[in-house]
Amino acid sequence: MASSDSDELIESRRQHVADHWNLDSEVVLVRSGSLVPIAGSDLQYEFRPHPDFAYLAGYGVADAVLAYDAKDQRWQLFGPRSTADEMVWHQPANEIGLPITELDEWLKKREQQPLIESHNDLKIESGIAETRLRKDELELSALRFAAATSEAGFSWVYDNVTAGMTEREIQIGIEAEFFRAGAVRTAYPSIVASGPNAAYLHYFYGQDDSLTPTTRTLEKGELLLIDAGGEFGGYASDVTRTMVVGAEPTDVQMFLWQVVQRAQELAIDRCRPGQEWREVHLDSARVICSGLIELGLLRGEVDALVASGAVALFYPHGLGHLIGLTVHDAGGYPPGREPGSHPQSRYLRTDRPLEVGMITSVEPGIYFIDSLLTDPVIRQQFATEVVWESVDPLRGFGGIRIEDDVHVTDGEPEVLSGAIEKPLRIG
Numbered sequence: 001m002a003s004s005d006s007d008e009l010i011e012s013r014r015q016h017v018a019d020h021w022n023l024d025s026e027v028v029l030v031r032s033g034s035l036v037p038i039a040g041s042d043l044q045y046e047f048r049p050h051p052d053f054a055y056l057a058g059y060g061v062a063d064a065v066l067a068y069d070a071k072d073q074r075w076q077l078f079g080p081r082s083t084a085d086e087m088v089w090h091q092p093a094n095e096i097g098l099p100i101t102e103l104d105e106w107l108k109k110r111e112q113q114p115l116i117e118s119h120n121d122l123k124i125e126s127g128i129a130e131t132r133l134r135k136d137e138l139e140l141s142a143l144r145f146a147a148a149t150s151e152a153g154f155s156w157v158y159d160n161v162t163a164g165m166t167e168r169e170i171q172i173g174i175e176a177e178f179f180r181a182g183a184v185r186t187a188y189p190s191i192v193a194s195g196p197n198a199a200y201l202h203y204f205y206g207q208d209d210s211l212t213p214t215t216r217t218l219e220k221g222e223l224l225l226i227d228a229g230g231e232f233g234g235y236a237s238d239v240t241r242t243m244v245v246g247a248e249p250t251d252v253q254m255f256l257w258q259v260v261q262r263a264q265e266l267a268i269d270r271c272r273p274g275q276e277w278r279e280v281h282l283d284s285a286r287v288i289c290s291g292l293i294e295l296g297l298l299r300g301e302v303d304a305l306v307a308s309g310a311v312a313l314f315y316p317h318g319l320g321h322l323i324g325l326t327v328h329d330a331g332g333y334p335p336g337r338e339p340g341s342h343p344q345s346r347y348l349r350t351d352r353p354l355e356v357g358m359i360t361s362v363e364p365g366i367y368f369i370d371s372l373l374t375d376p377v378i379r380q381q382f383a384t385e386v387v388w389e390s391v392d393p394l395r396g397f398g399g400i401r402i403e404d405d406v407h408v409t410d411g412e413p414e415v416l417s418g419a420i421e422k423p424l425r426i427g
């Protein structure tokens with residue numbers, strides 16, 4: 001990060017954070033983090049900086065520290081320097097700030113001031129989170145670019161995927177296009193789930209066994225759910241499309257897909273300042289509930305079915321989450337709010353009123369999850385609300401999720417991933 005525009009924006013982030021902290025004389029250290037060794041080897045996991053450091057420093061360098069002296073209201077960056085031996089094996093370190101070896105001396109001059117490690121202090125962390133909520137222009141351009149890399153990947157899927165391909169082949173194809181379009185990495189492990197696998201909310205290659213991962217061949221007429229996105233400049237994109245491959249959709253596939261699509265459309269339109277995200281989420285559950293009643297899978301009144309947890313059997317997750325330097329970004333719950341235990345909301349990752357500058361995913365879904373549908377306690381509990389004789393034949397159907405990334409503005413919601421088509425059928 002070099003340009004003076006970005007320097008100015010980073011300066012302004014620091015100012016906002018310091019205003020939130022409102023400290024007198026403390027010294028705060030924000031660390032980038034260290035490489036994590038892989039057990040039993042001399043290798044390390046790929047480095048990811050702590051997002052608070054990345055946000056306030058603008059770098060992704062390991063073993064670096066950003067220090068703030070509240071007395072002088074000054075920020076000082078410290079970074080590692082390579083030794084001659086290290087430079088035999090590695091490219092030289094990015095020489096940011098003062099050498100990290102000078103940090104002790106710098107702290108000694110301030111030893112009368114209380115020292116706070118930012119990642120151990122709730123007030124300090126939430127001061128950064130509250131600032132990270134509202135994205136600045138530099139962040140928005142990274143987020144838009146990340147979404148464009150995802151678009152390249154999904155276009156490849158629409159043009160190339162046919163029945164008979166394995167999930168792994170599809171994953172390789174979509175990720176290659178993310179990277180070709182400029183993504184630095186995938187924002188999270190890509191979910192490429194065919195047929196019944198689409199009912200696992202977070203299904204990904206190698207999860208079952210990292211030595212010999214299994215993959216499945218997509219069959220004609222099955223659902224294919226892809227939840228994948230590129231990452232750029234540390235910023236994530238998070239997109240899901242579900243389609244029927246190689247055949248005309250069945251009536252049930254088409255009906256449920258349209259219910260999810262409608263729930264998503266209504267929720268995206270609600271991504272406006274002042275809307276309580278929990279309410280938007282519950283309304284999406286009501287839309288899905290109406291669809292399940294109409295299809296004859298649930299019986300009863302919409303509000304009662306949402307309240308009892310019957311809808312959560314088919315839509316167990318939250319409508320969406322904040323997106324930024326992590327795919328499930330900081331600030332989902334403001335101080336004073338906590339995740340509840342209600343089945344329809346316990347996985348809700350955000351509970352706050354929307355504000356201009358927030359980025360949220362909008363991702364309703366409907367799934368036929370075997371572990372829930374076969375549980376005898378659940379079957380007994382929902383004996384009257386769930387029409388089991390109509391639900392049971394749909395075991396193995398998989399699931400449908402449609403997800404876009406939405407920027408809350410003071411005008412119309414901006415759908416960052418809006419250029420990615422939503423075909424019901426491909427191949």
Ligand SMILES: [Mn+2]
Binds near residue numbers: 403
């Ligand atoms: Mn998501």
